[in-house]
Amino acid sequence: MYDFAYQKPSNVADAVAALGADPEAKAVAGGMTLIPVLKQRLNRPSVVVDLAKTGLAGITAGAGSITIGAMTTHAAVAHSADVQRVIPALAALAGLIGDEQVRHRGTIGGSLANNDPAADYPAAALALGATITTTKRAIKADDFFQGMFTTALEPDELITKVEFPAATKANYQKFRNPASRYAIVGVFVAQTAAGVRVAVTGAGQGGVFRHTAMEAALSKNFSADAIADVVTPADDLNGDIHASSEYRAHLIGVMARRAVAAAA
Amino acid sequence: MSKHHVTTTINGEETEFLCETQETLLDVLRNTLNLTGSKEGCASGDCGACSVIADGTLVCSCLMLGVEAEGKTITTVEGIADGETLHPVQRQFLEHAALQCGFCTPGFIVATKALLDANPDPTEEEARYWLAGNLCRCTGYDKIIRAVMDAAAEMRGEARAA
Numbered sequence: 001m002y003d004f005a006y007q008k009p010s011n012v013a014d015a016v017a018a019l020g021a022d023p024e025a026k027a028v029a030g031g032m033t034l035i036p037v038l039k040q041r042l043n044r045p046s047v048v049v050d051l052a053k054t055g056l057a058g059i060t061a062g063a064g065s066i067t068i069g070a071m072t073t074h075a076a077v078a079h080s081a082d083v084q085r086v087i088p089a090l091a092a093l094a095g096l097i098g099d100e101q102v103r104h105r106g107t108i109g110g111s112l113a114n115n116d117p118a119a120d121y122p123a124a125a126l127a128l129g130a131t132i133t134t135t136k137r138a139i140k141a142d143d144f145f146q147g148m149f150t151t152a153l154e155p156d157e158l159i160t161k162v163e164f165p166a167a168t169k170a171n172y173q174k175f176r177n178p179a180s181r182y183a184i185v186g187v188f189v190a191q192t193a194a195g196v197r198v199a200v201t202g203a204g205q206g207g208v209f210r211h212t213a214m215e216a217a218l219s220k221n222f223s224a225d226a227i228a229d230v231v232t233p234a235d236d237l238n239g240d241i242h243a244s245s246e247y248r249a250h251l252i253g254v255m256a257r258r259a260v261a262a263a264a
Numbered sequence: 265m266s267k268h269h270v271t272t273t274i275n276g277e278e279t280e281f282l283c284e285t286q287e288t289l290l291d292v293l294r295n296t297l298n299l300t301g302s303k304e305g306c307a308s309g310d311c312g313a314c315s316v317i318a319d320g321t322l323v324c325s326c327l328m329l330g331v332e333a334e335g336k337t338i339t340t341v342e343g344i345a346d347g348e349t350l351h352p353v354q355r356q357f358l359e360h361a362a363l364q365c366g367f368c369t370p371g372f373i374v375a376t377k378a379l380l381d382a383n384p385d386p387t388e389e390e391a392r393y394w395l396a397g398n399l400c401r402c403t404g405y406d407k408i409i410r411a412v413m414d415a416a417a418e419m420r421g422e423a424r425a426a
Binding site: 001002003004005006008031032035036038039048050052073075098099100101102104105179180181 | 268284285286288307308309310312315321322323324327328329331332334375378393394395396397
């Protein structure tokens with residue numbers, strides 16, 4: 001790691017001020033991406049602003065939704081009785097992120113703000129139609145994700161909480177890289193009051209995306225058979241040493257059918 | 265850059281140290297505090313050889329900055345035994361010869377301790393899921409899992425699981 005300064009503000013306003021004061025500042029939540037990146041010297045922030053004391057952790061169950069504070073760890077979401085009750089697929093997804101050590105440090109806000117193209121939470125946020133509340137505004141998931149590692153967030157804007165509407169049916173299926181446990185392909189299927197949505201992570205060159213052809217088919221008939229013949233073009237998908245774009249296209253169909261079949 | 269003064273509790277003792285911002289907790293444990301039981305394997309959070317328990321949660325000390333440890337209660341592998349008396353997890357790892365080169369063992373011991381603190385009666389599947397972040401390139405995991413299951417049974421005061 002290169003040298004950097006370190007600040008640990010005790011509230012959100014001070015954290016925003018610290019980030020706004022220096023364009024080279026970086027916020028750290030759980031650090032499960034930032035610290036490896038710093039170790040690889042891929043990033044050189046002047047100051048790292050630690051959000052640990054900003055009081056943004058916590059889970060509340062509302063009428064027909066779950067709201068999760070940005071600094072809530074994956075382990076807390078996975079083990080939350082409220083999340084398990086209202087959106088069991090979301091709790092299950094959190095339990096599939098990384099390993100136990102990662103789940104005890106990594107946070108939902110960090111994951112969404114990073115928008116890794118193979119991360120799990122973006123698929124849940126997009127499929128469930130989550131609302132991401134920041135220090136400046138409320139952003140719909142559809143507007144939040146803007147391409148690989150790119151979001152609507154401004155440099156001095158922090159996620160404070162994320163609200164997920166309850167789903168009548170939802171499931172997440174991940175074909176994971178056995179070493180990193182990132183998604184080679186992950187598909188989140190959700191049926192909510194707003195309709196059926198299918199979000200795909202791990203596969204798209206532009207990060208997480210909605211599979212509109214599958215959504216149309218499932219809106220008419222929510223069954224695995226309904227999407228058996230939906231073809232996913234490989235053109236805009238990632239191909240790398242782990243999986244070709246054609247293989248990812250195939251996996252999207254397999255994971256989506258499994259998710260629909262398992263959705264409860 | 266000036267060093268940061270950090271106050272923690274490590275293995276039951278209040279411990280203060282000075283560190284640079286770019287030092288990880290693992291760097292501090294090994295190089296400053298001479299607690300060299302925690303190992304640096306991958307240094308990227310994949311192998312779990314640096315596992316410690318921080319405020320009751322299992323974490324990779326290589327992915328936590330030393331300054332992030334401020335105010336935290338840390339348990340390393342050096343804090344698992346009770347003086348000269350080995351913890352049941354340690355004894356069962358020896359009993360089952362659940363190691364070959366031994367490099368991953370401290371991480372496994374700490375991770376197993378954290379597992380059994382959270383869940384005294386895990387199924388084998390739960391144990392394997394919990395320990396998925398600890399890599400062993402020698403044993404194939406079978407003896408490790410047998411040691412974990414027997415340690416759990418011993419700690420519950422039951423006879424051997426198998």
